[in-house]
Amino acid sequence: MTAPLRLTALDEHDLAAISAALQDAVALLGDFEHSKRLRSFTMAFNRFCWEAGRRDRRVRSGVQIGHVTAARSRNIRQGAEDAVVNLLAIRFEPGEMPSGQVVCTFSGGGELRLDVECLDVVLVDLSRPWRATARPQHETADIGEPDEETQAP
Template identity: 70%
Template sequence: MNRAQAPLRLTALDVTDLEAISAALQDAVAQLGDFEFSSRQRSFTIAFNRFRWEVSGRKQRVRCGLQIGHVLAARSHNIRQGAEEAVVNLLSIGFEPAEAPSGALVLVFSGGGEMRLEVECLDLAMADISEPWPATRRPGHDTDHS
C-alpha cells in the first residue's frame, strides 16, 4: 500500500495541529448517535465518514474516529438533541483560547449547528478506522456570496 492509501492518523496539541485535523475533517458527516460525551472520563468522541482530501484524483470516504480529551463541558446550538439518526456535516473545528492552555473547541456544522467543548487544553487524536470506499461525488460549497 502506498503512502497516499495509508490510513490517516493525526494528533493536535496546539492550534497549528488543530488546523490540520480541521482540514482533514472538512465535509465529514456523522449521525448524532455517533457523538459521545463522557464527563467521568472527560472525553468527547465522534465517529465520522470523512472525505479523503489527501488522495488526489480519487473520490473516497473512510470511517474515522475523533477523540477529544480534557473536556470539561459540552454545549450545542441548533443541533437536535435526541435525534440519534440525524446527520450533520462538519465544516470546521476552531479554538477560542481562554486562560492558557484552556479554551473552547468550536465544531461548526452546515445549517448553523455548533458544538462547543470547554477544554483544559488541546488534546485531540484522529484516526481512520476502516478501508476507504468510493464516494459518489466530491464535496462542494456554494461560493457565490453576492
Template identity: 65%
Template sequence: MPRPALPLRLSALDENDLQTISATLQDAVAQLGDFEFSRSARTFTLALNRFRWEGGGRNERVRTGLQIAQVTGAWSQNLRQGADDAVVNLLSVGFESSDAPSGVVVLVFSGGGELRLSVECLEAVMIDISAPWPASSRPEHEAE
C-alpha cells in the first residue's frame, strides 16, 4: 500500500528559493477567477492545481495555494481581465531584481500570458491545500 502524500510547504526569500517553487509549480493549471490581489494586505494569492512531480511516477494533481507578500502593484499581459473561468497553464515563476531588495515577481503562462508583481522584497509561500487526486495524463514538453 503506498504511503499517503505529505503536503508540500515551501517558502521563498531569495531567487534560489523561488526557483524551487517555480519547478514545483511548473505545469500547474488555474482559473483566472482564483487569482486575488489585496491592495490593503499587499498580497497576491493564487489557487492552482499543480502536477505532483514528486509523486514517484504516479500521475497526480493537488490543489495548491501560492501567496506573494509585500506586493505594491500588479500588471498582466495577455490574460483576459474579467474572464474568471479562463484556464491558464503556469510555466515559470521568476524574480527580476531592481533596487535590492525590491523587484518584480514574474509569472509566465503558456500562450504568452504574463503576470508581473512589483514587490518591496521577495517573500512567497506555497502550500498544498488538498489531498492529491489522479491526473488523466502527465504534462509533456517538446525537446529543444
C-alpha cells in the first residue's frame, strides 16, 4: 500500500504535481464549496492512485485552494449537486504576481476559474484506498473553448 498523499502547491511547479495526482479524479458537484467568508474553495474527489502502479485503486481526497477572491465556471451545471465531473488538470495562470487564476479543466469542456491573491493549494488523501472498477481511459483531444459562463457554486 502506498502512503497517503499530502501535497502543497505554492508555485506552478508544485501545482503540476498536484494536477498529475488528480488527473481523472471524479467528484459530485455537491462536493464543491466556495466560502467567500474564508476566501477558499474546497473540493472532494475520488482520486485514481496513479502512484500505485499496476494496482488500480482510488482514494477519497480533499483539495483546498486558499486566498480565493472570485469563482466562475463554464459548462458546469449549477445546482446539479448529483452531477459527476471528471477532472483533467489544474493549472495556474499568473496575473500581476503573486495573483492569478487557478483553472480546473473537466472532461466535456467544463472549466472552473478561481481568482487568487497568491497560489495556495493543498491536496490531502482522506481515506484508505479501495479497488477501482476500471483504469481511467480517454482520448487526447482539444478541450475547446467552453461557451457558457456562470458564477461557481
